[in-house]
Amino acid sequence: MTVDRELTMSRAVVEAIGTEMRENDEVFYMGEDVADYGGIFDSTQGLLEEFGYDRIMDVPISETAYLGAAVGAAQQGMRPIAELMFVDFFGVAMDQIYNQMAKNTYMSGGSVSVPMVLTTAVGGTYSDAAQHSQTLYGTFAHLPGMKVVVPSTAYDAKGLMHNAIRDDDPVVYMYHKRLMGLGWLPSPTGPKTPVPEAEYTIPFGRADVKREGADATVVTLGLHVHRALDAAATLAEEGIDCEVIDLRTLVPLDRETVIESVEKTGRLVVVDEDYRSFGLTGEIVSSVAEEALDALEAVERVAMPDVPIPYARELETEVMPAAADIEAAVRNVQ
Amino acid sequence: MYADMVTARYYEERLQEEYLEGKQPKFDISAGPIPGELHLAAGQEAAAVGVCHHLRDDDVVTAPHRPHHVAIAKGVDLNRMTAEIFGRETGLGRGKGGHMHLFDPDVNFACSGIIAQGCPPAAGAGLAAKKRNTDSVAVAYLGEGAVDQGGFLESLNFAAVHDLPVVFVVEDNDWAISMPQERVTDVEFASKRADGFEMAGVHVDRDDAVAVYEAAAEAVGRARDGNGPTVLSVQVHRRMGHFMGDPQSYRSDEDQEAAMDRDSIERMAAHLRDHGVDDEAMAEIREDAHARVDDAIAWAKDQPKPDAESAYEDVFTNPPSGVTDTEPEFDLAETGGEGE
Numbered sequence: 281m282t283v284d285r286e287l288t289m290s291r292a293v294v295e296a297i298g299t300e301m302r303e304n305d306e307v308f309y310m311g312e313d314v315a316d317y318g319g320i321f322d323s324t325q326g327l328l329e330e331f332g333y334d335r336i337m338d339v340p341i342s343e344t345a346y347l348g349a350a351v352g353a354a355q356q357g358m359r360p361i362a363e364l365m366f367v368d369f370f371g372v373a374m375d376q377i378y379n380q381m382a383k384n385t386y387m388s389g390g391s392v393s394v395p396m397v398l399t400t401a402v403g404g405t406y407s408d409a410a411q412h413s414q415t416l417y418g419t420f421a422h423l424p425g426m427k428v429v430v431p432s433t434a435y436d437a438k439g440l441m442h443n444a445i446r447d448d449d450p451v452v453y454m455y456h457k458r459l460m461g462l463g464w465l466p467s468p469t470g471p472k473t474p475v476p477e478a479e480y481t482i483p484f485g486r487a488d489v490k491r492e493g494a495d496a497t498v499v500t501l502g503l504h505v506h507r508a509l510d511a512a513a514t515l516a517e518e519g520i521d522c523e524v525i526d527l528r529t530l531v532p533l534d535r536e537t538v539i540e541s542v543e544k545t546g547r548l549v550v551v552d553e554d555y556r557s558f559g560l561t562g563e564i565v566s567s568v569a570e571e572a573l574d575a576l577e578a579v580e581r582v583a584m585p586d587v588p589i590p591y592a593r594e595l596e597t598e599v600m601p602a603a604a605d606i607e608a609a610v611r612n613v614q
Numbered sequence: 615m616y617a618d619m620v621t622a623r624y625y626e627e628r629l630q631e632e633y634l635e636g637k638q639p640k641f642d643i644s645a646g647p648i649p650g651e652l653h654l655a656a657g658q659e660a661a662a663v664g665v666c667h668h669l670r671d672d673d674v675v676t677a678p679h680r681p682h683h684v685a686i687a688k689g690v691d692l693n694r695m696t697a698e699i700f701g702r703e704t705g706l707g708r709g710k711g712g713h714m715h716l717f718d719p720d721v722n723f724a725c726s727g728i729i730a731q732g733c734p735p736a737a738g739a740g741l742a743a744k745k746r747n748t749d750s751v752a753v754a755y756l757g758e759g760a761v762d763q764g765g766f767l768e769s770l771n772f773a774a775v776h777d778l779p780v781v782f783v784v785e786d787n788d789w790a791i792s793m794p795q796e797r798v799t800d801v802e803f804a805s806k807r808a809d810g811f812e813m814a815g816v817h818v819d820r821d822d823a824v825a826v827y828e829a830a831a832e833a834v835g836r837a838r839d840g841n842g843p844t845v846l847s848v849q850v851h852r853r854m855g856h857f858m859g860d861p862q863s864y865r866s867d868e869d870q871e872a873a874m875d876r877d878s879i880e881r882m883a884a885h886l887r888d889h890g891v892d893d894e895a896m897a898e899i900r901e902d903a904h905a906r907v908d909d910a911i912a913w914a915k916d917q918p919k920p921d922a923e924s925a926y927e928d929v930f931t932n933p934p935s936g937v938t939d940t941e942p943e944f945d946l947a948e949t950g951g952e953g954e
Contacts, residue, residue, distance in 0.1 A: 406644035591712030592701030
C-alpha cells in the first residue's frame, strides 16, 4: 500500500492517541499545558476540541500527584497517558515512577497491572542547559518494570504509540524534541515520513534496520538515527558501507538484530545522546561481547561525555555526538 | 528601589531584542546569539525589589527559572550575569548555566530551572544560619504555579518545625504557563498555605513595591530576629508570554491588556512624585539604569566564547584522578565585573 500523506512525528503521535481515545473511553491524557496549549511539544495538539477537559486534563504543577494518580487509575484498569513535560523533571516524582509505577506488578506477584503510558520529551541541541536537555534513556531502562520506547520517525511513532496504549504494562514513551516537527525547533528531514491513516501497531522489542550495510554496524536511537544515516551517506562516498540499526525500544531490547548485524560486519559503533558511563552504549557492547565475541573485531562508543549538558552553543556542540563524530568512529573501527 | 525596577525592566527589553536577533522572520529557538529558552519577568519587579532591598550580601536568595529581576535586586554582577546569558567564558557560570541557572556566590544568589526546587536549598541556608547562630536569612522565590509542588510544601513544614529564618516569596502572576490559577488550586492566595503549617502568611494584593517593601520588612525582620519563616505572596503581572516564543493563544486579549495597564513601575514613579521626587531626578535614574544595562550587554557581547575543551571542566570541585578539570584561566578580578 502506498501512502501519499506525510506527517510530522507530533501529528503521528496525536493521531494514535486520538484513535485510541475514540475507541476506548478508559483512555485519558493528563499533563501540564496539554489542554489549551496542546502540549509544549505539540503532543496533544487539537485533542481538547474533540475530547474536552475531562479527558485532556491540565493538571497542577505537581508531578508526584498526577503521575501517582495515573498509577492509581491504571491499577483500577483505566488506561491513562500522563505527560512529564521534560524528562529532566523526573526527579520531583521519581518515587511514583520508579517505586510505584514500575514495581507494583512484580511486588503484587502479578496480581496488579499498571497499564499506563508516561510520555516525556528528551534531548538537547538548542542550548537549554543541564536541567532541560537530557535524554536519560539509561535511567529509565535501567530499573526493571517499565517498557521504554524511543521513536525516530513519524511512522514508528504512530505504531509504537498504539502499542503503548494497548500494552498492559507501564510504558515510558520518550520523544526527542528535535524530531517532533515543531515550528520553533526545526527537525531534520528524516522523521517526517509517510504515515497510513489506518491504525497499526509496531511491536516492542523489534529494532529496525534503517540502512543495510556490510562494513560496520551503527546502533542508535532517536535523533541520532538521523545523524547516523547522515554519517553513513558520507562514509558511503568513501566506500565504507554502514548498517544503521534503530533500536526503537530499549525495554524490551532487540539484542538479536544487533548481534546478527555484528556477525555480518564484525565492527560495532554504538551512538547515544545519553551519558557514556553506565548506560546504553555499555549495555549494547557487553551484550555483543557476551554473545558474539568471536565476531567482534572492533568497537567504538559515541555518547555524551560524563558532564552535565552545558548551555553555551560552543560547549553543547562539543559534547553532543554529531554526524562527524559517528563518521570518525566508523573509520576507527575499519 | 526605583533604580532597580527600571534597570530590570530595561534589561528585559534589551534581552528581548537580542534574543530575537537571528530568530526572525521564522522563530527558531536554537538560533541567534541567545539560544535556548528565555523567560522574562517584566511586570514582576515590585516583588523583587520590595523584598531584596531588605537583604544583605550574606543573605541567601534562590530564584526560579525567571530570575533576572530578582538577581538585579539582589545585586548580582550585571556584567557577568549578562555574559552568562550570552554563553561567554567570563559569565557567572563560564557559559555552562545560562539564563535559568545563574549563580553568584559573592551575593549568595542561586537559581534552578525546576519548579519549586529552590525552596529546599533556601530552607537549608536558613538551617545553616541557625546552626551557626548568625542573623542572615534566606529567601526562596517561586511562582504561584509552583505552590502545589511537594518541594514547596515540604519546605514550609521543615522551615516551620525548625523555626528557620526563611521567607518564601510567591510571585503570583496569575499564569502557570497556560493554566490560570483557578484551574490549579482552590486556595485563593498562596500565603494561606502558611496556615496549615502554623506559620506566618501575608498577601500583598497589588504590585506596589512600597507595599511589598513594608510587608517584607516584617517577614525578613521576623526571620532575622529568630522568629521563624513566612510565606509572602505578592500579586504581580505577566506582561509577556511564559517564555519568548509563547504564542499565548490560551490567554484572552482582555487579560493581556489588563496586565499591561497595571504597571508597577508607573505606580512607583507616582509614589515618588507624591513624595517630592521630581521627574528630572527620575529621568536621571532611568538614564543611568539604561546606560548600565547597555554597558553590560555591550561588555558581555565582547567577551570571549568558551573554549570547547572547557566543557569537561567543573564537573567536580575536587576532580577524581583521570577526570579532566582545571582552574579557570582568567582572573575574575580582571573581568570588568562591577564588584559592587
